[in-house]
Amino acid sequence: MTTSSPTNENPGASSSSSSSSSSVDVETLRRDRILSSKLYFDVPLRMVPLIYSSSYDIAFLCIEKLHPFDSSKWGRICQFLIKDGVLERSRIVEPLEASNDDLLVVHSESYLSSLKSSYKVAIIIEVPPVALLPNCLVQQKVLYPFCKQVWGTILAAKLAKERGWAINVGRVWGNIYHLLPQILSANVCMVMIIDLDAHQGNGHEMDFGNDSRVYILDMYNPDIYPFDFKARTYIDQSVQVQSGTPTQVYLEELDKALEAITMMTEGPKIAYYVLTEAGASQCKFLVAGNNFNPELVVYNAGTDILDGDPLGQLKVSPNGVASRDEKVFRFAKKKNIPLVMLTSGGYMKSSAKVIADSLMNLSVKRLIDLASPPLGT
Numbered sequence: 547m548t549t550s551s552p553t554n555e556n557p558g559a560s561s562s563s564s565s566s567s568s569s570v571d572v573e574t575l576r577r578d579r580i581l582s583s584k585l586y587f588d589v590p591l592r593m594v595p596l597i598y599s600s601s602y603d604i605a606f607l608c609i610e611k612l613h614p615f616d617s618s619k620w621g622r623i624c625q626f627l628i629k630d631g632v633l634e635r636s637r638i639v640e641p642l643e644a645s646n647d648d649l650l651v652v653h654s655e656s657y658l659s660s661l662k663s664s665y666k667v668a669i670i671i672e673v674p675p676v677a678l679l680p681n682c683l684v685q686q687k688v689l690y691p692f693c694k695q696v697w698g699t700i701l702a703a704k705l706a707k708e709r710g711w712a713i714n715v716g717r718v719w720g721n722i723y724h725l726l727p728q729i730l731s732a733n734v735c736m737v738m739i740i741d742l743d744a745h746q747g748n749g750h751e752m753d754f755g756n757d758s759r760v761y762i763l764d765m766y767n768p769d770i771y772p773f774d775f776k777a778r779t780y781i782d783q784s785v786q787v788q789s790g791t792p793t794q795v796y797l798e799e800l801d802k803a804l805e806a807i808t809m810m811t812e813g814p815k816i817a818y819y820v821l822t823e824a825g826a827s828q829c830k831f832l833v834a835g836n837n838f839n840p841e842l843v844v845y846n847a848g849t850d851i852l853d854g855d856p857l858g859q860l861k862v863s864p865n866g867v868a869s870r871d872e873k874v875f876r877f878a879k880k881k882n883i884p885l886v887m888l889t890s891g892g893y894m895k896s897s898a899k900v901i902a903d904s905l906m907n908l909s910v911k912r913l914i915d916l917a918s919p920p921l922g923t
């Protein structure tokens with residue numbers, strides 16, 4: 547759900563792209579757009595690779611109340627960190643605004659045109675009353691914050707490559723996964739998506755179904771939306787955690803999953819299949835071989851796994867979320883793979899504090915450094 551593409555559009559492609567020469571033209575045009583983009587600006591070392599913009603937060607005419615989502619979550623996470631003295635506001639990185647050319651890297655012209663219809667936007671964001679609003683308002687108050695978050699993720703990927711880690715305090719939305727490997731194609735060939743949001747990540751699974759550059763570990767609740775059985779066949783490593791799965795079982799399943807990846811990339815070349823049933827949890831590994839060595843981990847750290855979340859339906863405690871995040875960071879650090887963390891979905895007011903506490907835990911364990919050098923360096 548949180549990683550779903552709005553449509554099955556073919557970004558950057560035109561209707562005349564059926565011939566190989568026009569395909570090359572489309573690729574060349576896309577590459578030129580990427581190379582001339584201002585979005586991937588150099589961030590001074592004194593800034594912390596934590597990305598946020600106040601425009602991430604959606605709040606107008608109370609539409610934020612029409613979706614089960616704490617739309618001011620992102621700002622509150624930063625406020626907790628600033629209040630506790632672990633982060634200085636002036637060190638937070640703000641993404642730039644995407645130009646039309648930037649958007650055309652990810653989306654087709656016809657798709658962008660379709661967003662001039664408030665009705666279409668209402669369908670995409672699952673808030674029907676938005677269909678009744680003037681499109682200029684929708685563009686400014688709904689699409690703009692979403693776009694900023696997506697571009698924040700792209701900048702985070704660049705920063706992670708430079709600093710070893712980066713966090714976008716925002717939500718995954720749109721065709722981010724279309725863009726990531728292309729943006730980084732100059733120095734990243736393989737990407738590992740670790741999707742620990744409670745929902746199955748059917749968007750990126752459909753996008754990368756047969757793309758050998760992308761390895762997908764998805765740990766999700768099969769009892770909730772989106773029930774996308776076709777997309778499930780594209781998951782490289784599927785770990786199903788059913789409704790009611792408690793913290794300990796959840797973390798054990800995660801340990802097994804990360805261990806399987808380690809075996810895959812470090813052990814002898816072997817394809818294996820493991821099926822375990824432990825209480826409410828069922829775990830399935832499909833491992834292809836040992837020749838996958840990712841150069842970037844994209845970690846979807848949704849907090850809708852929290853006990854009490856109305857959509858996630860799992861029973862993981864706040865400390866369990868911190869342990870989960872720590873395990874993923876330790877995994878990436880041990881393997882020396884840059885990691886981009888996306889704070890992503892989570893539908894309770896308590897989520898912001900849980901995320902802030904988890905980031906503080908990562909900082910205490912020296913897996914991230916939110917302090918950074920003194921100003922002026």
Ligand SMILES: [Zn+2]
Pocket residue numbers: 547548743744745848850891892
């Ligand atoms: Zn979710």
